[in-house]
Amino acid sequence: MASYVVRFNDAVARSFIGRWFRLEGSGAKKERIGSRFTTEIRAGLTTWAAMAYIISVNAAILSDSGGTCECPTSDLCVNDDAYLLCVNEVRQDLITSTAAISALSSFLMGLLANLPVGLAPGLGLNAYFAYSVVGFHGSGFITYREALAAVFMEGWVFLFLSLIGLRQWIVRIMPQSLVLAVGAGIGLFIAFIGLSPNGLGVIGGDTTNFVGLGGCIADNFQTDLPNYCAHGVLRNPTMWLGIFTGGIFTLLLMMYRVRGAILLGILLTAIISWPRPTPVTYFPHTVAGDALFDFFKKVVTFHKLEKVGNVIDYNYGKGKVWYALITFLYVDILDTTGTLYSMAKFAGLRDPVTFDFEGSSIAYCVDAFCISMGSLMGSSPVTAFIESATGISEGGKTGLTAMTVGLMFFISVFFAPIFASIPSWATGGALVIVGSLMIRNVLEINWHYIGDGVPAFLTLIIIPLTYNIAYGVIAGIISYILLNGIPLAIRRATGGRLVPADYDRSEAWVIPPGGILPPWVAKIFGIKRYESEDDSASASASSSEHVDEKKEEPVPEKIAPPADD
Numbered sequence: 001m002a003s004y005v006v007r008f009n010d011a012v013a014r015s016f017i018g019r020w021f022r023l024e025g026s027g028a029k030k031e032r033i034g035s036r037f038t039t040e041i042r043a044g045l046t047t048w049a050a051m052a053y054i055i056s057v058n059a060a061i062l063s064d065s066g067g068t069c070e071c072p073t074s075d076l077c078v079n080d081d082a083y084l085l086c087v088n089e090v091r092q093d094l095i096t097s098t099a100a101i102s103a104l105s106s107f108l109m110g111l112l113a114n115l116p117v118g119l120a121p122g123l124g125l126n127a128y129f130a131y132s133v134v135g136f137h138g139s140g141f142i143t144y145r146e147a148l149a150a151v152f153m154e155g156w157v158f159l160f161l162s163l164i165g166l167r168q169w170i171v172r173i174m175p176q177s178l179v180l181a182v183g184a185g186i187g188l189f190i191a192f193i194g195l196s197p198n199g200l201g202v203i204g205g206d207t208t209n210f211v212g213l214g215g216c217i218a219d220n221f222q223t224d225l226p227n228y229c230a231h232g233v234l235r236n237p238t239m240w241l242g243i244f245t246g247g248i249f250t251l252l253l254m255m256y257r258v259r260g261a262i263l264l265g266i267l268l269t270a271i272i273s274w275p276r277p278t279p280v281t282y283f284p285h286t287v288a289g290d291a292l293f294d295f296f297k298k299v300v301t302f303h304k305l306e307k308v309g310n311v312i313d314y315n316y317g318k319g320k321v322w323y324a325l326i327t328f329l330y331v332d333i334l335d336t337t338g339t340l341y342s343m344a345k346f347a348g349l350r351d352p353v354t355f356d357f358e359g360s361s362i363a364y365c366v367d368a369f370c371i372s373m374g375s376l377m378g379s380s381p382v383t384a385f386i387e388s389a390t391g392i393s394e395g396g397k398t399g400l401t402a403m404t405v406g407l408m409f410f411i412s413v414f415f416a417p418i419f420a421s422i423p424s425w426a427t428g429g430a431l432v433i434v435g436s437l438m439i440r441n442v443l444e445i446n447w448h449y450i451g452d453g454v455p456a457f458l459t460l461i462i463i464p465l466t467y468n469i470a471y472g473v474i475a476g477i478i479s480y481i482l483l484n485g486i487p488l489a490i491r492r493a494t495g496g497r498l499v500p501a502d503y504d505r506s507e508a509w510v511i512p513p514g515g516i517l518p519p520w521v522a523k524i525f526g527i528k529r530y531e532s533e534d535d536s537a538s539a540s541a542s543s544s545e546h547v548d549e550k551k552e553e554p555v556p557e558k559i560a561p562p563a564d565d
Contacts, residue, residue, distance in 0.1 A: 005038055012037040021114055021398040030358070035397040040116070043396025044404020047118050049260030050387035051102070051405065053430050055412060056266065056422035058098045058121045062380060063091035064198055065134035067144050068307050076137040081287050086307070087137075088288060092295060093308045095420045097377040099412040105370035105382045107406030110399030113363035116392055117343045118405040119370060122335055122383030123434060124186035124469065125328065127193055129380040132468045133324045141320045145313035148375045150325040152312055155372030155381075157329060162364035168356065170333055175509055178476045180441040181456035182334045185463030185472050187438025190431050192464045197227045199428025200242045204229055215239040237279040238425040245269040246429030254433075259390065262430045269426035282423040296421040303416040308378025327470035332381050334473075336367055339384040347392045386437075448505040451487065455480035484509075 010025060012018050013036075018026035023035045067090030069083055077083035098121055105119035133147045134140045142150075161167040195202045197214060204214025205228040215236045216229035250265030258264070273282040276293065283293040315321060344350040344357035351357065370382045391401050412419065442460065446452040459476030463469050487500045 009036045009038055017400075021400050023398065032397040034395065036395075037400065039395040040398055040400035041404050043116060043391035043394040044401040045408065046259050046394045047116075047385075047388050047391030047396065047401060048405045048408040049263055050390040051118050051120055051385050052260070052263045052408075052412065053266050053427065054102065054120045054123070054385075055095060055098050055409075055419045057123065057427045057430060058126050058379070059091050059094035059420065060422075060424050060427055061123075061126045061130050061193070061198070062094050062121075062378075063087055064136055065130040065140075065144055065147075066090070066137040067093075067378070068311055069138075071137050076139060078137070083137075084288050085291055088291060090307045092303055092416060092420045093305050094378060095416045096303045096413055097305060097308055097374075097379050099409050099416070099419070101370060101374040101377050101379050101382060103406045103409035103413065104373060105366065105406075106402045106409060108366045108370065109363060109384075110402030110404075110406065112366055112399075113359040114399035115340075115344065115349070115359055115363055116347055116396035116398060116401035117340060117363075117388045118385050118391070118402055119367065119382050120385055120409075121374065121379045122332075122381060122385075123190050123431070124335065125331060125383065126380040127189060128327070128331070128469045131193075132470075133327075142318065142324060143313065145311050146315050146318060146321050147324060148312045148378065149314050149316065150321050150328060151375040151379075151381055152314075152372050153316070154325050154328045154332065155368050155370070155375065157325075158332070158368035158371060159365055162361060162368050165361070167333060167337060167364055168360060170337075174334070175452070175455075175480060175507065177445045177452040177456040177507055178459060178473075178480060179334055180445050181459035181476060182331070182463075182469070182473060184439050184441040184445075185460035186331075186335070186469060187435040187441070188460060188464040189435070189467070189469065190438065191435025192467075194428040194431025194435065198424055199431055200247075200425055201236060201239045201428070202234075202243070238273070238423070241272060241280045242269055242425030242428050245272065246426050247432065250429060250433060259394075262433060266422060266426045266430055269429070270422040273423050273426065274421065282421060292421065296417050298417045300414055301417060302414055303420075305377060310376050311378065312375060327473075328381055330473060331469050332371070332383065336383040337364070339386055339388075340364075340367075343384065343386075343388050343392065346389055347397055349397075446505070446507040449500075449502050449507065451480070451483040451500065452507045454483060 009023075013023040013025035014027075017023075017037075019028045021035070021040075022028045022030055022032050023037060023040075024031050024033055066077075066083075066087055069086035069090060071077040071080070071083055073080065102118070102120035106117075109115055109117055109119055129147055129151075130136075132140065133142060133150075134144045138144065140147075158167065161170075192203075193199055197204055201214050203211055204216075206212030207228065212229075213233040214227065214229055215234040216232040217236050220230055220232040220235075221228060246265045246269040249268060250261050253261035253264060270282075273280050274296070275281060276283045276289075277285060281289075283289045283296065340360070340363055341350060341357070344360075349357045367382060367384065374380070374382045388396075388402075391405070442456075445456045447456075455476045458479050459472045461472075462475045463472030466472070484506075487503070491499050491503075
């Protein structure tokens with residue numbers, strides 16, 4: 001059997017497929033060492049298993065905005081059966097939408113950019129879209145249709161920025177501590193949503209402390225304040241089911257490195273919630289519950305996008321649409337570009353000096369194009385998924401991995417009734433877990449110098465507390481400019497005699513070499529570093545030697561902290 005697999009891999013490598021994806025043994029320039037066809041397929045299945053939770057999670061978050069449903073009352077229609085039925089139809093549409101745009105974007109990323117990276121609507125941006133821009137049940141500053149217009153325009157702006165190389169350059173010049181803090185802040189934001197009534201329901205509103213314990217059953221909520229428990233906190237059985245099966249069970253699987261642990265935890269929680277009637281059923285004997293159960297019984301079907309497909313309101317004359325667009329742009333630049341860089345580095349495809357990687361321009365263009373296409377399907381912006389690391393760790397090195405992810409998402413389109421029947425308490429634990437993984441970024445932030453640490457802290461703490469990514473980013477940038485710009489002016493005015501404490505431990509802000517032009521533009525203008533693979537390799541080698549030489553230079557002695565009194 002093993003010899004058959006080897007012969008099969010060798011045959012594929014020698015074919016057009018092998019040459020296109022640069023499989024080992026294909027004879028193509030820059031073969032991806034260790035890349036084999038069957039390994040790529042296995043890696044793609046692993047990545048999909050790690051990403052598949054986004055189908056139900058994204059639909060659950062975006063449907064909280066109400067979509068195209070209109071609420072006629074001022075109480076956000078939390079008890080309006082007709083409105084809730086409409087919201088449920090929006091959620092079913094978004095199940096199909098999420099799977100479809102994930103399939104398209106991942107497939108194109110693999111086919112055109114030859115990167116082992118899966119794409120789907122991103123967590124964090126979907127929460128910002130649903131809760132900050134459109135607002136819960138349409139209570140935000142623009143409508144769902146107008147928010148989709150902002151996403152649609154963002155994609156085309158991204159495409160232009162990617163073609164001229166500005167998108168890559170912006171991230172390369174950002175202070176590293178702020179980039180890391182945005183990722184960590186989004187992680188806290190996602191975890192907060194997972195603990196809220198839109199997830200596990202562990203926390204809720206509080207009349208004195210803003211946030212308090214939740215987890216009460218529906219009958220114990222205060223009638224005039226939705227999601228505020230009057231009494232009986234932490235007694236909802238669905239909350240405890242989500243904590244133990246969607247949380248603890250999932251974490252145990254992850255501890256033993258079980259592939260697709262998050263998806264397995266979600267599915268187990270959902271399966272327990274499907275029988276009726278039970279204390280944790282997702283299908284109570286109500287009008288809304290009966291409608292949910294009728295759709296669930298179809299199991300396999302193709303659900304048309306009746307509520308969210310091509311519903312964009314191109315109202316670009318409204319100022320707040322541009323505010324949302326700019327925020328989407330900036331956060332997406334940090335999120336997608338940073339993830340692509342990280343995954344390219346993990347796969348061994350990133351240049352350690354220029355921070356660029358093979359197929360970068362095409363990858364960014366694919367991402368930008370799919371952002372606009374996703375808006376036509378009613379979705380928030382598409383982004384590269386950090387879960388792609390699971391497939392890369394399985395040996396994925398080429399676009400075949402991403403294409404496999406795309407094919408699996410395409411199959412998922414026809415299982416919309418199953419994914420639409422996954423309750424919020426099944427996905428809440430997954431959100432908390434993903435948030436805990438994203439918070440790891442704080443370990444790499446430079447906490448030794450106030451000018452780096454405080455702006456990073458303000459960024460990551462303001463994002464979840466204001467439920468708004470943009471506010472955190474703005475706070476971080478302004479504080480960074482003030483805390484670094486003023487000392488810089490003082491240092492220059494005093495000829496370097498007056499410097500802040502621990503200034504020698506500050507993070508160096510430098511523009512990486514390589515210039516602003518993307519590789520394809522550099523080739524047109526004949527820049528030697530991009531002319532051939534050998535030139536590129538030698539340039540990278542010489543640059544690496546230069547970096548090593550710099551590292552060997554003596555560094556200033558660290559200032560010892562003052563002794564305790």
